Amino acid sequence: MPVSVMSTSNGGGRPSPPAISAVGLRKAYGDKTVLDGIDLHIPEGSVFALLGPNGAGKTTAVKILSTLIGADGGQAQVAGHDVATAPDGVRAAIGVTGQFSAVDGLITGEENMRLMADLNHLSRSRGKQVADELLKRFDLVDAAGKPVQSYSGGMKRRLDIAMTLIGGPRIIFLDEPTTGLDPRSRHNMWQIIRELVSDGVTVFLTTQYLEEADELADRIAVLNDGRIVAEGTAEDLKRMVPGGHIRLRFTDPSAYRSAATALREVQRDDEALALQIPSGGSQRELRSVLDRLDAAGIEADELTVHTPDLDDVFFALTGSHVANPAKEAVR
Template identity: 65%
Template structure:
């Protein structure tokens, strides 16, 4: 896996990188965004999650000046979205769901084309192209047409094109869709390197592990509204579901354990109990003490805590809200 070495850190501007107040968008009678508010600090990764059709891509399209909003206000890198769209465009880069490459051009030619579109001086554009080819480990393929690239190389080249203008804010709309695990992790390393030098990344993704790995803060969009926002750990802490799972070697031991934990969730087929709690050391000690008091040895146990999948399902209305109703809390 290549090691990415980013250029020197940029001087961080004062204030948030992105501020959004009351953003609204409808298509006909369908309300896509119903007054969302966001504040995204400079030099962080912000992830916007939500089910398909929730408005994630619409949010990116509005903030990147591709689509007009019906209402609300937004500032990106100090530029007002409504009154200074050119200033916004000069400060951002956008990588969409699909690589925006010219397959008839080589990797280097794609980068030089972007430099020309950004009106960089010729020498600066060539130097920037060489730098990015090295940075994304595609220098050896600089003379190959993009049509011959693998999925991972295409996404790396696509992101390299986004960086030609050295943007302060980058919008990544599902950037690792279709990539294999190795290519996905390479992209994660690239994003971390960008943020380390002060770039702000606005990420939409369907991969909850990706948001958990990268994001400093996450917002969940559902029904056109932000239904929750916080760090990954903060969001996971809001969702009940931490539990200890105990399995027993024989029906007799299982029966005694059921008597010791009368409100625990039961798995008769596997002779297992699910005992709700915070899964901390005190809770585990309480479970073990009660087993010892009942004289019941457990064949094995495991500790489970909510992850972002649980958060996503609960907040977007598809979780089973009664799943803990019959579970015992250790005392």
């Protein structure tokens, strides 16, 4: 069962309306069901990450919520507007950046920004002001007068998001925004996303990079075969799969043997003088181990707590591994 997301309070005793909500969202193409009744409840000013392998339905969910395509069933609201009956209200409140840069490579960065300002019906003076501010914020001032086709991948991505922000959206959909970027550019993009959220923007992020979701998201949902198979914080999800353990290492062989006797269900490593105890990583389990050692008058020289990472979670839930940026960097 996915972990439910609770809405935040507005201070007046009533829950704040979610930035994004969906109930029973469905979409099929012919006989292939892409979304099979997903529910979402995403608070304002948070980062929500939707994880899933290729073809899981992540981009389809973004397209429905951003009114680019219609759903076959279910209901969804974005910024308080129904995506089916009030699409104009949704579009006025959101910004969308897809997997591939939507900038025009034949014109300059500044011209791309001015064009987007025109599309958002900003006056010439206001459009210039906002464009200049965003170019500065995204460290693109020096490149603003150059054709975008000369930009690096990271620069194009920054320009893409800067253009998305021209209209001042309070909700931004980032559909795999760091695909194809080198590790430095990816980390720069993460910092940009953090700054957006600190300004109160809600970010709906789809990604195949587990490290990205772990770094950025307040809550994560795993989408597989059109269904959300798990949802919660990164720590919630890590506790869902086995493999966590507490590892104790000793330098004194007699202390090692005494600890092995005092503790139950331990895996011994006689060569390393190390013991491994299955654990979900909770404070209660750690305290129980320490109490048993204290009662026996034993002190470990080293104690570490190991919990499964999101890659373990993803593989357990979907049977697939997702992209690992660190591994990609050395290929």
